[in-house]
Amino acid sequence: MSYKLGEVILSRDTIARRVKEIASEITNDYSKNDSVLFVGILTGAAFFLTDLVRELPEDLDIKVDFMSVASYGSGTKSSGVVRIFHDLKGSIEGKHVIVVEDIVDSGLTLSHLLGILQQRNPASLKVCVLLDKYERRKTEVKVDYCGFRIPDKFVVGYGLDCANQWRHLKDIKYVIEE
Numbered sequence: 001m002s003y004k005l006g007e008v009i010l011s012r013d014t015i016a017r018r019v020k021e022i023a024s025e026i027t028n029d030y031s032k033n034d035s036v037l038f039v040g041i042l043t044g045a046a047f048f049l050t051d052l053v054r055e056l057p058e059d060l061d062i063k064v065d066f067m068s069v070a071s072y073g074s075g076t077k078s079s080g081v082v083r084i085f086h087d088l089k090g091s092i093e094g095k096h097v098i099v100v101e102d103i104v105d106s107g108l109t110l111s112h113l114l115g116i117l118q119q120r121n122p123a124s125l126k127v128c129v130l131l132d133k134y135e136r137r138k139t140e141v142k143v144d145y146c147g148f149r150i151p152d153k154f155v156v157g158y159g160l161d162c163a164n165q166w167r168h169l170k171d172i173k174y175v176i177e178e
């Protein structure tokens, strides 16, 4: 099967505006005395996370780390496998943590990951996703900050890939199967 790019679902301007709004929601929710650790889930969320944290005020105490968790194979269908390939550098005990993910679909990846992180006793644990395919949820996940709710169609761009292709697109587009 081959894939080609379809129409734009979210333009770069729309994404940039929403990223700024989420940054101000986060700014309002934490005090200047808090230290907040942003945990990006590689690879897709790296793009969203780096834009997001640069919209936060300079006097907020922000740390950034990444984890690599895989649940998908090389195509557009879930493999059902959730594995940690790369873990955080340090302890999250007593820290305010925000997990940043590109997209929540079935919710299996995030709920698995949140279970692991919760066992490490953070002061708080929140979830920030750019895209939410809420119709596809198989397990409940509390999403604290959400960019956009989107329909059940495969998308790429702004970090999201299809077989590691098209992450670099500035806009988010649908993929058409041929």
Ligand code: 5GP
Pocket (backbone or CB within 6 Å): 044, 071, 072, 078, 101, 102, 103, 104, 105, 106, 107, 108, 109, 110, 133, 153, 154, 155, 156, 160, 161, 162
């Ligand atoms: P979940 O465990 O919630 O089903 O899957 C989350 C992961 O599935 C995301 O991190 C992402 O890698 C992948 N995923 C789900 N839907 C899409 C989509 O429309 N486009 C892309 N590129 N990845 C998706």
